[in-house]
C-alpha cells in the first residue's frame with residue numbers, strides 16, 4: 205500500500221515547507237520533492253496544511269466517576285478525536301486500593317478492545333504505595349509500556365493520595381525512568397470549603413468554583429514542585445487553570461526543577477461566569493479545577509507562548525446535561541465533574557491561538573502533538589513528520605469556517621461547552637498509520653483498528669529541560 209500526499213504545506217514543531225509525503229504501509233517512507241510515486245494513490249492537499257496527528261495526553265473514556273460513567277467510550281471518544289485531528293490518545297487507567305495494578309490495566313484493555321479507531325495508551329493512577337505496588341511498578345513499565353503515573357492531590361476520600369504517597373511515587377518513578385503527573389488542588393481545603401458552603405445553603409453550580417479557589421491549585425502545584433525538586437524527579441502538572449499555578453511552575457523551572465505543565469482549551473477560552481448560567485445550566489461547566497475569572501486566560505496564553513506551559517490536553521470527561529449532570533441539582537458537590545473537549549481541542553487552539561496571533565504555527569504543532577510524544581515516550585514514532593515515523597497525518601484547511609455545536613459534533617454527549625463558537629480551520633482528512641480514518645470529513649474506519657501503544661521511558665535526551673534562567 206502506497207500513498208503520496210502532494211501540494212500540501214507540511215508543518216512540524218520546527219519547520220513549515222512545501223513538500224510531498226510518501227507513505228508505504230503504515231509508515232512515512234520519505235518527505236521531499238519529486239518522490240517516486242508509481243503505484244501510489246495520490247492525495248491532493250492543495251491549499252491545506254499537513255500536520256502530524258494530534259496527541260491528546262489527557263482523556264477519561266468510559267470512566268466511572270461521581271456515581272455515573274463518562275458518556276464517551278473508546279469508540280465514540282476516539283471517533284470524535286479523529287474528526288478533530290487527533291490520532292493518539294493517552295487515557296487514565298484508574299486503580300483500586302488493595303488490588304493489583306495489573307487488574308486495573310486489564311479492565312482498561314477490556315474497555316478499549318475492539319473499539320478505538322485511533323491508537324491509544326494508558327497512564328496509571330497511583331493511590332497508595334506498599335510492597336506490592338513497589339514490586340509491580342517496574343513490571344508495569346517494562347511489560348505494559350506504561351511510563352507515566354498519575355497522583356491525585358484532590359478528591360478527598362475518593363482518589364486523593366497523601367503527601368507521603370506522592371513523594372514515594374516521585375522517588376520510585378525517578379528510579380525507573382517514569383514521569384509523575386499530578387492533579388494539583390488541595391483536596392483537604394476544598395473539602396472544608398464545600399462542607400461550609402453546603403451548611404450555609406449554597407448549593408448552586410457557581411459554588412463549585414468558589415469552593416476551589418485558585419489558591420488551592422497554586423498551593424498544591426507549589427507543593428508538588430518542591431517535592432519533585434527534593435526527589436530530583438520529573439513532574440507533569442495536568443490541567444493548569446490559573447495564574448497562581450503558572451507562577452509556581454515558572455518559579456520551579458527557573459530553579460532547575462524539571463516540571464512540565466499542561467493546560468486545556470476550556471481554561472483558555474471559557475471563564476467562571478459560565479457557572480452562573482440560569483436553570484442549572486452552569487452544571488455543564490463544572491469540572492476541576494474550575495473555570496477562573498477571565499484575566500487568568502491571558503496568563504495561560506502567555507505561558508504557552510513562552511514555553512512555560514508545554515502541552516494542551518482535552519481532559520475529556522463527558523457527562524450528559526440531562527440524566528448525569530443533574531445528579532447535582534440542589535447540591536453542587538454531586539455534579540459529575542468533567543466536560544467534552546476531545547473533538548475541538550486541536551481546532552480551537554488553531555483558531556484562537558494561531559489565527560489570532562497568540563502562538564506560531566510551529567508552536568501549535570508542538571503543543572497539540574510533538575511535545576506530548578516527547579514527554580510520554582512516543583517520539584519519533586508519533587508526533588512528527590519524518591521518514592520512519594508512523595503515517596499519522598492531518599490534512600487541515602486553515603481557512604474553513606465553522607460553528608461548533610452539539611448538533612454536529614461526534615461526541616456522544618448532549619451538549620458542547622463551546623456551543624455557538626465560530627472558528628477558522630478544520631481537519632479535512634485524517635490518516636492513522638497510513639489509513640484514512642476521516643476522509644473528506646467522513647468517517648471511513650472501523651472501530652477496533654486502533655492499537656494499544658507501549659511507551660518508552662522518559663528520556664532527558666529527547667526532552668531536554670530548558671536552560672535554567674539565573675536571576
Ligand SMILES: [Zn+2]
Pocket residue numbers: 262264519521
Ligand atoms: Zn482529568
